[in-house]
Amino acid sequence: KAGVTQTPRYLIKTRGQQVTLSCSPISGHRSVSWYQQTPGQGLQFLFEYFSETQRNKGNFPGRFSGRQFSNSRSEMNVSTLELGDSALYLCASSAPLENEQFFGPGTRLTVL
Amino acid sequence: GDSVTQMEGPVTLSEEAFLTINCTYTATGYPSLFWYVQYPGEGLQLLLKATKADDKGSNKGFEATYRKETTSFHLEKGSVQVSDSAVYFCALRGRGSTLGRLYFGRGTQLTVWP
Numbered sequence: 001k002a003g004v005t006q007t008p009r010y011l012i013k014t015r016g017q018q019v020t021l022s023c024s025p026i027s028g029h030r031s032v033s034w035y036q037q038t039p040g041q042g043l044q045f046l047f048e049y050f051s052e053t054q055r056n057k058g059n060f061p062g063r064f065s066g067r068q069f070s071n072s073r074s075e076m077n078v079s080t081l082e083l084g085d086s087a088l089y090l091c092a093s094s095a096p097l098e099n100e101q102f103f104g105p106g107t108r109l110t111v112l
Numbered sequence: 113g114d115s116v117t118q119m120e121g122p123v124t125l126s127e128e129a130f131l132t133i134n135c136t137y138t139a140t141g142y143p144s145l146f147w148y149v150q151y152p153g154e155g156l157q158l159l160l161k162a163t164k165a166d167d168k169g170s171n172k173g174f175e176a177t178y179r180k181e182t183t184s185f186h187l188e189k190g191s192v193q194v195s196d197s198a199v200y201f202c203a204l205r206g207r208g209s210t211l212g213r214l215y216f217g218r219g220t221q222l223t224v225w226p
Contacts, residue, residue: 006155
């Protein structure tokens with residue numbers, strides 16, 4: 001069974017631009033969660049989607065948004081990029097009634 | 113709210129040494145507990161888990177026991193290898209409204225020398 005995939009793996013953007021990251025969960029998984037990882041703040045929860053509905057949201061500004069499609073694939077969008085948005089963005093999926101999350105390799109975003 | 117506190121590193125050991133990384137948690141109810149490992153340039157890999165008190169999770173020689181009385185989930189390995197060098201994260205998954213969210217510790221960098 002294929003693991004969680006994330007595209008692209010690396011991105012370089014400039015301040016003020018926007019970016020869209022994509023995540024394809026493991027087949028059969030309906031929950032997708034997003035995390036931001038930085039050296040200073042560690043791993044921080046962004047949001048979680050289940051069956052196309054946002055079920056949980058972390059403490060991030062409204063510039064960070066996401067969505068989930070009917071095939072469970074998810075995207076997150078960051079608008080008006082700031083230097084502090086430079087991070088590794090990780091996506092994780094989990095199966096119904098299971099409590100472990102499986103992570104993708106991440107997208108490394110650099111904002112210049 | 114829910115939170116995880118883990119021993120911060122870095123931890124440096126010689127090959128075949130004994131490893132302990134401490135992890136304590138704060139949570140309401142009965143969370144599930146996890147250890148994840150991250151190798152350079154990669155995402156997180158689930159190392160082991162425990163879902164109820166006194167459960168012992170184990171994988172690849174690593175072990176951790178869910179201790180409700182001390183709210184702890186310490187990671188141990190009897191004999192580390194160079195290939196165990198990585199960052200280790202303790203995490204919990206709560207119940208109820210935060211079900212889909214993992215709370216992570218700050219991570220512990222482990223370096224094993226030959």
